[in-house]
Amino acid sequence: MLTHIHHYGFVVRNIDESLGFYRDILGLPVSVDRVIEEQGVRGVLLPIGGNSEIELLEPVSEGTGIARFLETRGEGFHHICFNSTDVSSDLTNAAQKGIQMIDETPRNGLAGLIGFLHPKSNHGVLIEYAQPQEETHTLPNEDALVKAVDHVGIVVEKIETAVQTYTEHFGFGQDDSRGGANQALGIKNAFLKVEDGALEFIEPLTEGGPVAKFANERGEGVFLLSYSVNNLEQAIEHLRLQDVRISDPMGGVAFVHPKSTNGINMQLMMRKES
Numbered sequence: 001m002l003t004h005i006h007h008y009g010f011v012v013r014n015i016d017e018s019l020g021f022y023r024d025i026l027g028l029p030v031s032v033d034r035v036i037e038e039q040g041v042r043g044v045l046l047p048i049g050g051n052s053e054i055e056l057l058e059p060v061s062e063g064t065g066i067a068r069f070l071e072t073r074g075e076g077f078h079h080i081c082f083n084s085t086d087v088s089s090d091l092t093n094a095a096q097k098g099i100q101m102i103d104e105t106p107r108n109g110l111a112g113l114i115g116f117l118h119p120k121s122n123h124g125v126l127i128e129y130a131q132p133q134e135e136t137h138t139l140p141n142e143d144a145l146v147k148a149v150d151h152v153g154i155v156v157e158k159i160e161t162a163v164q165t166y167t168e169h170f171g172f173g174q175d176d177s178r179g180g181a182n183q184a185l186g187i188k189n190a191f192l193k194v195e196d197g198a199l200e201f202i203e204p205l206t207e208g209g210p211v212a213k214f215a216n217e218r219g220e221g222v223f224l225l226s227y228s229v230n231n232l233e234q235a236i237e238h239l240r241l242q243d244v245r246i247s248d249p250m251g252g253v254a255f256v257h258p259k260s261t262n263g264i265n266m267q268l269m270m271r272k273e274s
């Protein structure tokens, strides 16, 4: 069974430099820092609220999947990982549903026993399943600037199709309290609830704007991560004092320049009242 989003995986050129932002400026602690020789990667996990982590991946040898990704696509978002209570049977279930698989059986990874599902079957998103073999999730830092990943935004051609695909593939339900059309942004969206986190599907309604541009240039795939903060104005001020470029708040959100975030569109929003 899939329970929650275990982590969000980013490919970066140099983890030590990336930690200058994710650990030192955002305040996320490091729980795991390990080189996996057989995969040719160094991986770091940073716990964030909502039972999830940020995973930074840096290639340490040539010719690996992560090295090729960095060469062809550059730094950026790489995969979403769902926590699995039984990765072997979840991978088998996925294959039986006709999902194109990268791993039919689990192997060892940074987050425990893992397996990957092909992005072709999941609207351009590389999906990982992970069954932790040891308790690596430490508590997030209470003082961290960002409290949780509120949602991950995925640009798709048709949100109805994407909602149906993800519901069938993973069993997540639609969150009817969010989503709709936003004429000002030229998009419509829908949310699937995944425990404390959420997947947002975004469909461009107009030709202009960043979402339409992303859809034209990259096709379907992960477009942004939205992090919740306690106080948006204070967060903006804090980041500007550290020389991070961030937009003024617009409609309750602000955008950090991708230069600071290893190429990942990062949105800050006020934490939801719970």
Ligand code: CO
Binding pocket: 007, 009, 055, 079, 081, 111, 128
């Ligand atoms: Co991963």
